[in-house]
Amino acid sequence: MHLVGFSMRSLLRSLAILFMAGSLVTHVSADSIHLLNVSYDPTRELYEEFNQAFAKDYLTKTGKQVTIEQSHGGSGKQARSVIDGLEGDVVTLGLAADIDALHDNGNLVAADWQTKFPHNSCPYTSTIVFLVRKGNPKGIKDWPDLIKPGIQVITPNPKTSSGGRWNFIAAWGYALKANQNDESKAKEFATALYKNVPVLDSGARGSTTTFVQRELGDVLIAWENEAYLSFKEFGADKFAIVNPSVSVLAEPPVAVVDKVVDKKGTRDAATAYLQYLYTPIGQEIIAKNFYRPIDPQVYAKYSKQFPNIELFTIDQLFGGWKAAQPKFFADGGIFDEIYQPK
Amino acid sequence: MRIEAKQLIRRFGGIIALDGVSLTVDDGELVALLGPSGSGKTTLLRLVAGLDFPDSGRILFDGADATTLPIQKRRVGFVFQHYALFRHMSVEKNVAFGLEVNRRQFKMGRHEIQDRVSELLRLVQLPGFEDRSPHQLSGGQRQRVALARALAIEPRILLLDEPFGALDAKVRKELRAWVRSLQQQLKITTIFVTHDQEEALELADRVVVMNHAHIEQVGTPAEVHDFPATPFVSEFLRGTSLQTVPASH
């Protein structure tokens, strides 16, 4: 019984030590700036490289140490976390609607956030392509091939993933163009397409691992950069990239989260961070990670890795995300109508 | 010590366990509470011990009111039916427990306690069993350790709840005779509960026959055996023979 008393005491002591250690960890050097970049799934490699470049540049220019922490997940889910209190100084999400949500729920960003940075606050673009197994055994060449019976299509859940939404929009846009803007035909096409989807992962990276690692499915509808990354990681001997005839110009936007930076006093650093994405060095890193840079010179330099696909924008066909988001992806929207979970 | 129970009433929910029971046990006396299960005998014992408290009525120890006295202050030696030895302690620690938790009261050092434990173990005929663990002992040995533990605090009363109930017949007979002689040697007021008629008649100075929360009859073994006061007592004791055990052996 003395043993119990003793171990209780020593337990308390070690707990106290742990607490102190814990608080040391969480309060490292108050004079350095900490930024949290809440981002979507496929940007992991991009920002890992970009953050280092920015921190170095910021130190030389201002003499201030800045550390950038990263959080990644499905774009919609990440937006939800920021709304629920995840204190991201900046958000770099998959599509504008997710940042609009930050304004609509809790006024975390201004309504005109998209005017704060050049090019509608989209420092890079991308598109949607297909990744297929080596040698393309199912002969997938374009969108109509995806709705053939027996084809398994891997794409993430549009409710939680921006990639999933761009995929949906790309497919819908193709169907509109192929059927003289006939909405009911587009709906038929989308219905048939999602019938061929065996699983909906919550984020683009989840879908990629499903296709690449778990080897499920015949075709992955993916971000162009995600497709090239898989290509780079696993080699050309396992996969092939197929460019569809028509696709969407995906514009992943960035924003400073006003409410957070004002509370933390990090507005200057956060703004500088996002501005750095537009510099030649930032654009170069973007291109190297297979995102399409908006700087024409950098784009020209890397143009070989970006094939010419006929790209439409969400504004042209759908009147922007403000219109498309509620129409397709709200509860009871078109996606809910056409997709029955298996 | 003299124990007086006056008009004790104890209810459990809607069931009445003791319905106005009064009893006097004289100093040094060995009294058996005899009755079928549910007759209230164990409840009465627990009230005397302070493990439970009456809804009304009084308990006097040597004339002083002890009704609400907490169990720790009563200095009773209580022996449980299933011994209730502390399973995680050695025999020595078990017997020493009462002395160790009351160090201030007993003013005993470590060595004095050790000596006292050895002495008690000799008394219950288990010398040298100090380092054994309870699960290494037989039922009869456990019962004797329980008795030594109860006696360690020099109790004013000894209370035994079905002390031989869990033992086999042969050990029970031996232990009975031994308890009787020990009680006479220590001259300690003792109450024990039993549902075994022969055990009660054989051991006790006086037998208290209980039924349905009442006392049916109080008397010497010869009185209750030969002159049952109620049909219940007559029925309950039918077929038993009266035999006395020698005072010591």
Added chain:
Amino acid sequence: METVSPIPISHPTIRDPLVVRATLLLVAVAFAVLFLLVPLLAVFFEAFQKGITGYLAALGKPASLSAIQLTLLVAAIAVPANLIFGVAASWAIAKFDFPGKTVLISLIDLPFSISPVTSGLVFVLLFGARGWFGPLLSAWNIKIIFAVPGIVLATVFVTFPFVARELIPLLTSQGSDEEQAALSLGANGWQTFWRITLPKARWGILYGVILCNARAMGEFGAVSVVSGHIRGLTNTIPLHVEVLYNDYDYVGAFAVASLLTLLALLTLLIKAFLTWRRADLVPG
């Protein structure tokens, strides 16, 4: 036994055809190997793909170290908290009758019957920026969700039942005779609790603590919801495994996962020891 059977009693198991026995055994072993051993070996195989230096390097990365540290911290808070609660609750339940006792017993089981994801969301609902207490916490500049306190809370909630569930049946079956004996020998309530109740249940307590700890360190669902997934800050070991896996860092993912596997094996070992030790403790 008044009659003695003239026919010798046969042992049916020996009479079973060899084929049946062999098939059953084979099926059992095959299942164990396929579903238990192979995945276990696969974890270590992947973890050591780049040799011991690759393994250690993967574990030594700052993000991995911080995940390990956070997991230890969370367990170091959650386990003692649930130990204290579990002992108190099971003692109260086993020893006393009080109104609402059955409600308390069912409440203790609640975390087992709720999906961990829901458990996590409950805390978001309570402490999230738009939750019940969100504005208040924000005004006081207290961070719970997407920070260490939220992870601790979610873990405490999920591991809540382990100690109590282990102890309630144990204390109930042990009864209160020993406690009453201690009281009759002059011990006060406090002495009785520390010297009798706790030590006699110590193997059961340890058993509960071990299970509680394994779950606290391994919890994914609830923690994932409240973590915010900030690398190097709010990722516990299980979350970090997922992050590494999704980063295509398979050696890293499995190296970190191997820690949880080792923890599982250790837990199993201690469990086996405790089961054996407790069987030894027959009632005195």
